[in-house]
Amino acid sequence: MTRTIFVCCGTGCIANGSLAVADALRAALDETATAYGQGKAAATAGQAERREAAATAGIQVEALVKQTGCNGFCENGPIVKIMPDDISYYKVKPQDAAEIIDSLDKAPVERLLYKDRDGRSLRSQKENPFYAQQMKIVLRNIGEIDPAEIDDYLARGGYAALKKALAMQPAEIIAEVEKSGLRGRGGAGFPTGSKWRIAASYDDFPKYVVMNGDEGDPGAFMDRSILEGDPHCVLEGLAICALAVGAEQGFFYIRDEYGLALHQVQKAIADAGKAGILGNAIMGSEKKLHLEVVRGGGAFVCGESTALMASIEGRPGEPRAKYIRSVQRGLWDKPTVLNNVETLANIPFLILEGGAKFAEKGTANSKGTKVFALVGKVKRTGLIEVPMGVSLRHLIFDIGGGLLSDRPFKAVQTGGPSGGCIPAELLDLPVDFDTLTEKGAMMGSGGMIVMDDRDCMVEMARYYVNFLCGESCGKCTPCREGLRQLRNILTDITEGRGEPEDLQLMEEICDTMRDASLCALGKSAPNPVMTTLRYFREEYESHIRDKTCPAGHCPKLTAFRIDTDKCTGCGRCAGACPGGAISGAIKSPYRIDGSKCLACGVCRDLCRFEAAIAEKAGYEA
Amino acid sequence: MIIHIDGKACVCEKGEYLLHVAAQNGIFIPRFCHHPGLPGQACCRVCLVEVETEAGGERQVVSSCVYPVEREMQVYTNSDKIKKQRRMVLSLLSARAPDSGRTAALLKSAGGSLPERFTRLAGEKCILCGLCAKACESVGTAAISVAGRGTDKKISTPFALPPDACIGCASCAAVCPTEVIAYVEDGGTRTIWGRSFQLKYCETCGDMLGTEEEVAHAANKAGGEPARLCPACRKKTIAGALGKPFARG
Ligand SMILES: Cc1cc2nc3c(=O)[nH]c(=O)nc-3n(C[C@H](O)[C@H](O)[C@H](O)COP(=O)(O)O)c2cc1C
Ligand code: SF4
Ligand code: FES
Numbered sequence: 001m002t003r004t005i006f007v008c009c010g011t012g013c014i015a016n017g018s019l020a021v022a023d024a025l026r027a028a029l030d031e032t033a034t035a036y037g038q039g040k041a042a043a044t045a046g047q048a049e050r051r052e053a054a055a056t057a058g059i060q061v062e063a064l065v066k067q068t069g070c071n072g073f074c075e076n077g078p079i080v081k082i083m084p085d086d087i088s089y090y091k092v093k094p095q096d097a098a099e100i101i102d103s104l105d106k107a108p109v110e111r112l113l114y115k116d117r118d119g120r121s122l123r124s125q126k127e128n129p130f131y132a133q134q135m136k137i138v139l140r141n142i143g144e145i146d147p148a149e150i151d152d153y154l155a156r157g158g159y160a161a162l163k164k165a166l167a168m169q170p171a172e173i174i175a176e177v178e179k180s181g182l183r184g185r186g187g188a189g190f191p192t193g194s195k196w197r198i199a200a201s202y203d204d205f206p207k208y209v210v211m212n213g214d215e216g217d218p219g220a221f222m223d224r225s226i227l228e229g230d231p232h233c234v235l236e237g238l239a240i241c242a243l244a245v246g247a248e249q250g251f252f253y254i255r256d257e258y259g260l261a262l263h264q265v266q267k268a269i270a271d272a273g274k275a276g277i278l279g280n281a282i283m284g285s286e287k288k289l290h291l292e293v294v295r296g297g298g299a300f301v302c303g304e305s306t307a308l309m310a311s312i313e314g315r316p317g318e319p320r321a322k323y324i325r326s327v328q329r330g331l332w333d334k335p336t337v338l339n340n341v342e343t344l345a346n347i348p349f350l351i352l353e354g355g356a357k358f359a360e361k362g363t364a365n366s367k368g369t370k371v372f373a374l375v376g377k378v379k380r381t382g383l384i385e386v387p388m389g390v391s392l393r394h395l396i397f398d399i400g401g402g403l404l405s406d407r408p409f410k411a412v413q414t415g416g417p418s419g420g421c422i423p424a425e426l427l428d429l430p431v432d433f434d435t436l437t438e439k440g441a442m443m444g445s446g447g448m449i450v451m452d453d454r455d456c457m458v459e460m461a462r463y464y465v466n467f468l469c470g471e472s473c474g475k476c477t478p479c480r481e482g483l484r485q486l487r488n489i490l491t492d493i494t495e496g497r498g499e500p501e502d503l504q505l506m507e508e509i510c511d512t513m514r515d516a517s518l519c520a521l522g523k524s525a526p527n528p529v530m531t532t533l534r535y536f537r538e539e540y541e542s543h544i545r546d547k548t549c550p551a552g553h554c555p556k557l558t559a560f561r562i563d564t565d566k567c568t569g570c571g572r573c574a575g576a577c578p579g580g581a582i583s584g585a586i587k588s589p590y591r592i593d594g595s596k597c598l599a600c601g602v603c604r605d606l607c608r609f610e611a612a613i614a615e616k617a618g619y620e621a
Numbered sequence: 622m623i624i625h626i627d628g629k630a631c632v633c634e635k636g637e638y639l640l641h642v643a644a645q646n647g648i649f650i651p652r653f654c655h656h657p658g659l660p661g662q663a664c665c666r667v668c669l670v671e672v673e674t675e676a677g678g679e680r681q682v683v684s685s686c687v688y689p690v691e692r693e694m695q696v697y698t699n700s701d702k703i704k705k706q707r708r709m710v711l712s713l714l715s716a717r718a719p720d721s722g723r724t725a726a727l728l729k730s731a732g733g734s735l736p737e738r739f740t741r742l743a744g745e746k747c748i749l750c751g752l753c754a755k756a757c758e759s760v761g762t763a764a765i766s767v768a769g770r771g772t773d774k775k776i777s778t779p780f781a782l783p784p785d786a787c788i789g790c791a792s793c794a795a796v797c798p799t800e801v802i803a804y805v806e807d808g809g810t811r812t813i814w815g816r817s818f819q820l821k822y823c824e825t826c827g828d829m830l831g832t833e834e835e836v837a838h839a840a841n842k843a844g845g846e847p848a849r850l851c852p853a854c855r856k857k858t859i860a861g862a863l864g865k866p867f868a869r870g
Contacts, residue, residue, distance in 0.1 A: 299771075323687065469771050472771045473770050474749070474769070474771045474772060475749075476666050477666045477713055478709075484772045485713065485740060489738065499738065509713075515682040515702075516710055518663060
């Protein structure tokens, strides 16, 4: 049987050494071939030749190693998947390679399989609770193809949608996208079909299409994974968009730090050009399309549409007033469609299967699926795709497996710096554009950070405000100066200098930022502050009135002590304490020297007996 | 077309900016970063107004300096909401630039006062409207620019050194709404941005022509010899040479 061994080579798995795993697997295959009498020559030939040589020698173990994009379950990487047996291995090391190759016609390597809660080994991704409850449209090819091989994409039906679109009228394409109900995945949720229709309506050429791959939201990696794992899909989406609106030039704006994504997209453009899919005659038709990669300017604000366009034009990445929209006057004052990576990745499926089929998934006003980066204090972190409208509880507890160490859930932060915190009472909310916005948060691009009772909500707000202080453009007063004052007030609160009037003052600042800021960064920057004030006001009040941080997180307000009744004297904390504050003898209770304690909380995180306890600072044992 | 600003009917052209329409009709909207010769800054956010494009519909807060009139509408320059937002914007600016008298004065006239709780940037006068950099760019020298981003944004010269490209024309100082950019003229020299420039005077009447570099720069741009006379004297000379006594001072 011909097998394919897929080695996940997304950024996460590469960081865990997956490239070495792929090499080791290839070497192990070579060795098998050599063992069957192919001699040294086989080892120096290309993999395809080796495979053929092995096949003619009648080798049973015929396999091909392929490097794929991100499988989403990064913390368990490197991930190796064997098809068509459908066996997935996790945390694979190069030294496991020989055993994996050796097992191909035998039973799977038990110790590399994923174990569920009851310790049962799961062979297939389909049995794994992390994957089983997902619905993949955008991510359907990722992990199944080598993103650097256009033939892999073609073999899975790639570019069939573009071919279909070439036979359609632009208005028909747009009608299909409108029928699907697809809304932009970049954050604002603007209906994609309407955007295309407006851009198509102007008789002002040249027009431009642009992909937004700036993804500046800390903790988010959806777009990066799509670009790394299935670049042709996004390229096909952008090409269909260009056909629909009448553009002959397109740009991929990609964050400069995304080296692998930049590489894959550049290769995809070159390969599609060579294959006659792009260029002066799209698939042999009379339509033209030229695509170019632009490296992002760096700051979070560069993801904002007008700042992004300024950056492509070679000007500083600063927004402009948007009273005339980019679909009318965008790049070089010409009609321009800007769409997010994930939005575009939906297009090939939507055109092939039809808008009506797409619209069957999701909720009334939010159709299709959404990709989320689930991170934070949750058991299974990673990249997941689910239909719109599933509950936060389902995402966090069923797919994510609940909180680490089964600690109490406190909040989930959605939408990054423009989003907000959603408390436990709202866990059953369906996740869609409108519901999250109504609750003061935002879908954003799809980042989801799960927090437990040891995370401080005031600190969370301060973190994002501080982030934006450095990542906004700083052009307009409400945003720049509002953020500055918010940061100072929030820092004061977390350090015990808060004043009772601060909460109202912050609300007033936020109100002005929302109304008066120039761009959507400043208008949405108050969300982390406003949602925590709305759902966790008492936590602010404790910081201000009682000078305590209930989560035991803010170092200036917290001290740690060891409960001598609970301490078993294991010594784990003492070794890890960065301040060297913990002393004691093995098997008898340890103690913390308050004068050395940095209140970092490492001891509390490490202690398996709940013996390290956070107290209000100033506590004396 | 006709729009209504604070109830007053104002005639205007499609595409005209609200701030301009208001000014034409004698309605003053406070602002800092708008300069008719250097439009489009839209960053101070003092010029906010509310617009209502459908009777009884939702009102939108916009910056009047860049908001183009596209249809008939009601504009409110002094609604409670605008007054409140303007006070906050001016408070934020006053905290940023506590040494700017104009900012403080505008805050006071808007009925606001700087909250004690706001952190002040001691000694700062600049409100970062960016007009100076824009003026410098339009002169064609770009010796100063807006550098950095976020809360660290500032007006700066390259490497924070006296700028080589500067021609001492003081256009930046002329457009600065808060009168921050200082220059000194003393005994035939002008000192600005840490550099001193020789001043040049009209050979006939003695009026100041500008700095040597500025006069040379203008000549370079126009293609010709650096001026030695002020425009008025030059006109008189040309007129005299032609023998037609129509020239007027
Ligand atoms: C501060 C800021 C940052 C943004 N960053 C991104 C981004 O990284 N990626 C993205 O696709 N959209 C981002 N957006 C949204 C874009 O402005 C724009 O709405 C989007 O790219 C449009 O594509 P869509 O309709 O397909 O979502 C950002 C918006 C703001 C205000
Ligand atoms: S809101 Fe913030 S990011 Fe947007 S223009 Fe103003 S300062 Fe720049
Ligand atoms: S004058 Fe309009 S924003 Fe400054």
